[in-house]
Amino acid sequence: MVKSDKIRIMIVDDHPLLREGVCAVIATQADLDMVAEAETGEQALALYEAHRPDIVLMDLQMPGMGGVAAIEALRKSHPSSRIVVLTTYAGDAQAMRALRAGAAGLKSSMRKELMDTIRSVHAGGKYLSSEVATGIALHVTEDMLSRREAEVLTLAAAGNSNRQIAVRLGLSEDTIKGYMKVIYSKLGAADRTHAVTIAARRGIIEL
Numbered sequence: 001m002v003k004s005d006k007i008r009i010m011i012v013d014d015h016p017l018l019r020e021g022v023c024a025v026i027a028t029q030a031d032l033d034m035v036a037e038a039e040t041g042e043q044a045l046a047l048y049e050a051h052r053p054d055i056v057l058m059d060l061q062m063p064g065m066g067g068v069a070a071i072e073a074l075r076k077s078h079p080s081s082r083i084v085v086l087t088t089y090a091g092d093a094q095a096m097r098a099l100r101a102g103a104a105g106l107k108s109s110m111r112k113e114l115m116d117t118i119r120s121v122h123a124g125g126k127y128l129s130s131e132v133a134t135g136i137a138l139h140v141t142e143d144m145l146s147r148r149e150a151e152v153l154t155l156a157a158a159g160n161s162n163r164q165i166a167v168r169l170g171l172s173e174d175t176i177k178g179y180m181k182v183i184y185s186k187l188g189a190a191d192r193t194h195a196v197t198i199a200a201r202r203g204i205i206e207l
Contacts, residue, residue: 006033007122010053012044012070013086014062022057022086022114029115041065045073048081055118057086060098061206068097075102082121086114097203145186145204152179154205157196 009032013019019037026034036051038044042065048056056074060067067085074081085098104121120126145153155165162176169176180192189195199205 006031007055007118008033008035008051008053009055009057009118010034010036010038010044010047010051011057011086012038012041012062012067013057013059014039015059018059025114032115032118041067041070041073044070045077048074048078054082054122056081056083057118058083058098058103060085068101071098071101071103084117084121145183145199149179149183149186150199150205152176153183153195153199156180156192157200157205157207 009026011019011022011034013022023034023037026032035053036047038047040062044056044058058067058071062070065073071083071085074083081102083103085103104126151169152165155168160168162180163173165171166173166176180195183189183195184191187195187198189198196205196207200207
């Protein structure tokens with residue numbers, strides 16, 4: 001691995017056009033250098049070992065190992081790794097999971113601030129785009145759905161009735177009804193469809 005004064009960057013995203021766009025922008029910056037491209041979280045872990053980039057640009061929604069799991073794995077094996085979440089998805093639940101996993105920056109757009117974000121995080125700072133910060137602030141005082149509640153709502157989103165969900169999870173139908181009431185209350189939802197819409201928009205469940 002050749003030593004460089006440039007900030008060495010790896011991008012992790014399953015969309016070739018997005019990777020190509022970011023690489024093109026990076027190439028115009030004298031102090032930045034794209035050293036690796038990964039399509040999956042699993043590939044990112046291997047390429048990190050090979051290239052040891054200064055900054056990782058990480059998408060959250062990928063097939064296989066998602067971005068949050070990849071961040072957790074990288075931070076566990078390399079606590080000093082610096083990761084910027086690069087995504088068009090600004091759901092507050094996804095953002096909070098990424099931050100808890102160890103992300104140092106979150107960008108919800110492809111605007112010019114990306115370059116400044118990379119430099120800031122490389123210097124030891126943290127960065128939240130205004131969109132992400134606003135999304136988190138709007139819901140910071142609310143109760144997050146538990147893992148089981150999110151599981152119930154995901155099954156409901158797939159078209160399962162309360163009875164079918166109960167069978168799938170080995171619970172009683174009354175228990176599922178109880179979960180749904182709690183879910184509606186936490187999300188401020190009027191009904192099942194409304195709850196699914198809210199949870200999907202916030203990144204609590206994936207459709």
